[in-house]
Structures are given as C-alpha cells and as structure tokens.
Amino acid sequence: PANIQWGGRFSEATDAFVQRFTASVSFDQRMYRQDIAGSVAHARMLKTAGILSADECDAILQGLEDIRADIEAGTFEWSVELEDVHMNIESALTKRIGLTGKKLHTGRSRNDQVATDIRLYVRDEIDVIASELTRLQTALLALAEREADTIMPGFTHLQTAQPITLGHHLLAWYEMLDRDYSRLQDCRKRMNISPLGSAALAGTSFPIDRHFTAEQLGFDAPSRNSLDSVSDRDFAIELAACGSLIMTHLSRFSEELVLWTSAQFDFIDLPDRFCTGSSIMPQKKNPDVPELVRGKTGRVHGHLVSLLTLMKSQPLAYNKDNQEDKEPLFDLTDTLRDCLKAYADMIPALQAKKDNMYLAAKKGYATATDLADYLVKKGLAFRDAHEIVGKSVAYGLQQKKDLSEMSLDELQQFSDIITDDVFAVLSLEGSVQARDHIGGTAPNQVRSAVATCRELLEQR
Ligand code: ARG
Secondary structure: OOOOOOHHHOOOOOOHHHHHHHOOHHHHHHHHHHHHHHHHHHHHHHHHOOOOOHHHHHHHHHHHHHHHHHHHHOOOOOOHHHOOHHHHHHHHHHHHHHHHHHHOOOOOOHHHHHHHHHHHHHHHHHHHHHHHHHHHHHHHHHHHHHOOOOEEEEEEOOEEEEEEEHHHHHHHHHHHHHHHHHHHHHHHHHHOEEOOOOOOOOOOOOOOOHHHHHHHOOOOEEOOOHHHHHHOOHHHHHHHHHHHHHHHHHHHHHHHHHHHHOOOOOOEEOOHHHOEOOOOOOOOOEOHHHHHHHHHHHHHHHHHHHHHHHHOOOOOOOOHHHHHHHHHHHHHHHHHHHHHHHHHHHHHHOEEOHHHHHHHHHOOOOOHHHHHHHHHHOOOOHHHHHHHHHHHHHHHHHHOOOHHHOOHHHHHOOOOOOOOOHHHHHOHHHHHHHOOOOOOOOHHHHHHHHHHHHHHHHOO
C-alpha cells in the first residue's frame, strides 16, 4: 500500500516533504509513557468487553511492556514515516506480536488517543510543578522565620514608604505562590476527565466500557460528550495560564533580587554558585539566575497566546491544528520546572545584609506615617497631622536630618503636642512592632503567619 496506516484509499505515496511537514514524532515521542498507559487500559477494557481474548490481551500487554523497555534503553527506532508516537508504537507492536497487534486500535481513534495522552501528560506535569512550588514555599517560610525581625524599607513606587520586616516581605512572595498552587489544583481537577472511548468524534459501535478505562487511568469519570472530548484543549490553556502567572510572580521576585544585589541597594548576597562573572570586567558578579528566570517569563506568556490562538477558530471536532499544541505545552512545562527548581534551590542560600537594610530604612523618612498617627492619637485630625509632618520632613530635608535625629525642640516647632514619648514611635523597631495585627509587618505577626502557613503546607 502507498501508506502503511491508511494505504487502502490512496493511489500515491505521501510527498516526502509533506510527510516531514505533518509528522509530530520528533516531539510527541516524549508522551510514550502516557501513550502506552492509555493502550494498556484500552486493551484490558477490550478483553473485559469480550472483544479481545485473554491471550490476545496478554500478548498486547507484554508487547507494549517490551516496547517501553526498548524506548527507555534508547534502542527503539522512531520513524518519521509513521508520523507520530501513536502509530510508531502501534506499528512496533504489530512487528513484535504479529496480527494481534492490529486489533489494539479497535473502537479507538488517534483523536481520543492523543486527547488522553496529553491529559495524562499534563496531569503528571501539574504534580511535578506543584511539588516544586511546595518546595519553594517551604524555603520561603524558613527564611521568613529567620528574618522575622530584620528591618528593611518597604516601598511603594519604589520610593521608601514605611519600615517593614524582611520576613513580612518574603511572606508576600509566599502568598503569590499559594494562589498559584491552588490554581494548579483547580486546573488538575477540571482536566482529570477521560476522553478515551470518544473514538474519532462520535463514539464507537463496539460495546466499550468507558468507566473501566477512566478508572484504570486514574481519571475521575469519562467525559460526557465525544465531540467536545476530542477537540478540547482548554486544560492546556488553563495550565498555560497558571504557568504564566507563576512566571509573572517569579519575574517579580527576580526583579527585586536583581535590584537588591546591586551595589546601590546592597540588601542581599546570592551565593557564587547561583551567579556568573564577566569575561571583561573582573569585579563583576551577576545575578544570572534571577535575570534568566525574568527573561524566560516571555516565552511562557507567549505559549499561552499560542495556545489560545491555536484554538480560537477551530470547528468541531478534531483538527490537525491540534498537533501544534504540543511544542508550546512541552516547553512551558520544562521552563516552569527549571525556573521553580532554580528558585527552590537558591532561596535557602539567600543572605540578608541586615545592617544595610536597616540603614536604608533609616533614610527616606520611613516613619513619617508613624508621626502622623502619633499626632492623631493625641487628638489631631489626620489631615492636619499629615500637614504638620509634611512640614517636619521638609525641614529635615533642608537640615539633612531624619525625623528620629531631630531634638524635641525641633519637633515642637511644628506642633506643641509632641512630647518625649515621640521617639519610641519614630524608631524603626517601634514602627514595625506597632503594626501588630493579622497581616501586619510586626515580627510577632510574621512568626504566627509562618506557623499558620506551615500547618497548611503539611496538609497538602
Ligand atoms: N499527531 C496527532 C496530534 O498530535 C495525533 C492525532 C491525529 N489524528 C488524525 N486524525 N490526524 O494531534
């Protein structure tokens, strides 16, 4: 025949270029484990349905097992003529076990086969990505606990705003990742439905048992509509969306780490093993890992747009367009795994330069809000207090003095209700300790948030 898989109808062989152009085996072979798992479940089901004999089923299972071993040993010969992972494995099976191999595809199509494979693949990847997230979150909790009392400037508009604790800042990153984790679990739950048995698009005339295959493959249930099941790639888009947010978060951490390692901030030190030097400037130590993670955000966001665009005009049901879902999806999961691994390895090794952070918090009138709050507690309206403190800051800028460096006389020029107790309020320690409520920056609150989060992590 002109083509081994569908030669019957054709009078000439596929053009050599078209063969290469339409083949996906170079990249979809990485789904071989999922493809074999799907075939094993399908074969077992065909046996219980009386479509395959017990001997035939055994031969198929043994054949598939041997093929898996060959692939893992690197001795399997992938062929572009056989187009994709599905036909490569099926044809190898027939070569091995003879005629019986040709019966495996009964009641099945590559359309439900590939839909099953990708779901299984995405599910496996979600689990790996989720466990990397947990590892990074665990590292952040340990660091936050260690740095619960470390004072640094907090910023808005990247201008010094109020003193905060480094532990509090680290817990903000933790929260972003916590939402990412829960989004991944949502995505996993929605995607864990079995398309197997949908066949090409309409179902099959064989007496198949879709509950059986769904259960064998660890799916929660068989899908309700065969047309939707073979054409749906929402789960890939959802994972790309979750991944895009994860990368947005890692990119924001990265930006801060890059700033913080600069000589101008000098807040932290990253160990040499996570940095690289310059081939020309001998003094350089560059934060390459955070920079690269920030850079890789672009490709992940790009994959989300690729997948959305790939799907946007497809009529029901399966179309070959769908073959284009794999490369973005694979690169997306590889990138997420790598970036999360880099962060989970690097974060525990981050060293805070506490003295520099403290000095930086002392500059920039970080306790001006505390002075205003102090005046309000003494009976002024907040807007009047704001005005008075604004004037004291203007005076400080002129005299090159922080609020805490002014004498009581100097402060009293702006309001005579200021008394000696103001200095406790103007200190950085006093400022962070005062914000002692749930979600606040006080060291106490950081420690108790760490404890709460740790309990939640343990329940995962
Ligand atoms: N390689 C194809 C894909 O990735 C498998 C399904 C092909 N089905 C078909 N009827 N052409 O989507």
